[in-house]
Amino acid sequence: MDTLLILGTMIAAGYVLGELVSKIGLPRISGYIITGLLLNPNVSGIVPASFVETTDAITQLALALLTFAVGGTLAFGPLRELGKKILLIAFGEAQLSALLVTLGCLATFPFLLPKTGPFATTIVPLAVLLGSLASPTDPSATLAVIHQYKAKGLVSFSIMASAAVDDALGILNFSFGTMIATILVAHTGGGASAFVEPLIAIGGALVVGVGAGLLFHFVPHLLRAETDGLLITLLIGLLALAYGVSSLLGLDQLLATMSMGIVVVNFGRHRDRIFRLVEDYVEPLVFVLFFVISGMLLDFAVLWTYFPLVLLFVAFRSAGKLGGAYLGARLGRASDAVRKYTGWGLIPQGGIVIGLALILKQDPTFAGLSTILLNVVIGATVIHELIGPLTAKMALVKSGDISLRTKGGQN
Numbered sequence: 001m002d003t004l005l006i007l008g009t010m011i012a013a014g015y016v017l018g019e020l021v022s023k024i025g026l027p028r029i030s031g032y033i034i035t036g037l038l039l040n041p042n043v044s045g046i047v048p049a050s051f052v053e054t055t056d057a058i059t060q061l062a063l064a065l066l067t068f069a070v071g072g073t074l075a076f077g078p079l080r081e082l083g084k085k086i087l088l089i090a091f092g093e094a095q096l097s098a099l100l101v102t103l104g105c106l107a108t109f110p111f112l113l114p115k116t117g118p119f120a121t122t123i124v125p126l127a128v129l130l131g132s133l134a135s136p137t138d139p140s141a142t143l144a145v146i147h148q149y150k151a152k153g154l155v156s157f158s159i160m161a162s163a164a165v166d167d168a169l170g171i172l173n174f175s176f177g178t179m180i181a182t183i184l185v186a187h188t189g190g191g192a193s194a195f196v197e198p199l200i201a202i203g204g205a206l207v208v209g210v211g212a213g214l215l216f217h218f219v220p221h222l223l224r225a226e227t228d229g230l231l232i233t234l235l236i237g238l239l240a241l242a243y244g245v246s247s248l249l250g251l252d253q254l255l256a257t258m259s260m261g262i263v264v265v266n267f268g269r270h271r272d273r274i275f276r277l278v279e280d281y282v283e284p285l286v287f288v289l290f291f292v293i294s295g296m297l298l299d300f301a302v303l304w305t306y307f308p309l310v311l312l313f314v315a316f317r318s319a320g321k322l323g324g325a326y327l328g329a330r331l332g333r334a335s336d337a338v339r340k341y342t343g344w345g346l347i348p349q350g351g352i353v354i355g356l357a358l359i360l361k362q363d364p365t366f367a368g369l370s371t372i373l374l375n376v377v378i379g380a381t382v383i384h385e386l387i388g389p390l391t392a393k394m395a396l397v398k399s400g401d402i403s404l405r406t407k408g409g410q411n
Helices: 003-023 028-039 056-071 076-112 119-132 139-148 154-186 193-223 228-249 253-267 271-297 300-305 307-331 336-346 351-361 370-399
Strands: none
Touching: 003 028, 003 271, 028 271, 028 370, 056 154, 056 228, 056 253, 056 271, 056 351, 076 119, 076 154, 076 307, 076 336, 119 154, 119 370, 139 154, 154 193, 154 253, 154 336, 154 351, 154 370, 193 228, 193 253, 228 253, 228 271, 253 271, 253 351, 271 351, 271 370, 300 307, 300 370, 307 336, 307 370, 336 370, 351 370
């Protein structure tokens, strides 16, 4: 099947199904994933498996854009204004989710995966990686509920602000988790190199990201090339360079592209303009391709085999979100409503976490684990995106952020 015909089918079908599911109150990404499932080589056979195996470049560029956008949420001024309450809530729910998923996997996987392999080289790395993937939140589903019902109040604000911060924490957790898992799987531990190499990977990535961000600040002005189209062109080029250089040098690609976003949002000459352009004109196409490919990569046989792992991941992660948000809000002396209900709006998960799992699938070090990880994450994403809007609406109603007048969705 012709490559352009496949891409056209993916984009058109993804767009149509995304809009159809949005009409019944589901996030658009649910429609994109369904499209991928329908085009899955193991389901319809419309798209050959050989095409799916060559989509790494698309997913990597999509990840670069997504992590750049995450970095763009970390403007220093608003973070200072948010204060310690939001930072404590975000830190609590992100880190407790990671901890509970890791410990829960360590406790249950020896019984659920008795034939996977040695505990230290399979169960432990799998638990660490799944734990690191538990932190990020997908705020789009909750944001849709907030907009639909015109929710306004401290709980709504706390949910969205915490979600912006916990994605960044999730990327950091993933970077450290991947390094730990690599040491365990590849047996590269021992000596000072086990500690020095990760520091070089992180420090070098920050240098690359900061450099790319400064180039985006100065180059358009020096060349007097500041139209919308040229800014997007330069941005995509610099993101691809930052990601590619980091890969070539063995640095952390995601930290590089995220740190570029941090530099642009805090020091960029066109910061408001470029993030608006990305959100309005780049992200829609990226999301369609990204989630359709994710659905095409799903292996139903593996998903069915490891479905108990999906349920455990959802359960432990949800407990971490609820408990961590409560503890963080209590330490920050937030109101009772914020303590009780913020965590319920942080259940949805998608976007970035699927991308992180795809990175692992592309790494030969995790060849024995990445298929399990990817299928668990995609399966959990479907569950999270289905129940997330319901829990978010419940929390916003009970907290009073959704008034009785608009509870029925009337505008």
